[in-house]
Amino acid sequence: MTEINNHNVPKVGDVVAVHLVSGITVLGRLQKSDDAGYVPVAKPMALIVQPNGQGSLAISMMPYLSSGVFPALDSIEFDLRHVMFLRVVPEKIEKLYMEMTSGIALVR
Secondary structure, eight states: OOOTTTOOOOOTTOEEEEEETTSOEEEEEEOOOSSTTEEEEEEEEEEEEEEOSSSSEEEEEEETTTTTTSOOOSEEEEEGGGEEEEEEOOHHHHHHHHHHHHOOOOOO
8 A cells, every 4th residue: 555645655663544434544553464454553543633723723633442431452453445545644743643652742
């Protein structure tokens, strides 16, 4: 699978966006797969984009499938039948993902 805009092929260890047919985008660190029919990611986070009230968009995330109630998943495998496409995230989003999953604030 390749990224549409810049043809950057995701590699194991990259922080990727998994765009699902449901319309949800999940961020996670791409893991090695033993089954070509699945996309495994570690520390899956649901991407949340919403208006910030100042005419632009705010980006945040929360653990995928936790609804703020259930424990965060360590990893998950997505069946390729449910994946529209997969791409490496921009550096800004990768830093936010790393902050959210590690609890360590990175220099911006």
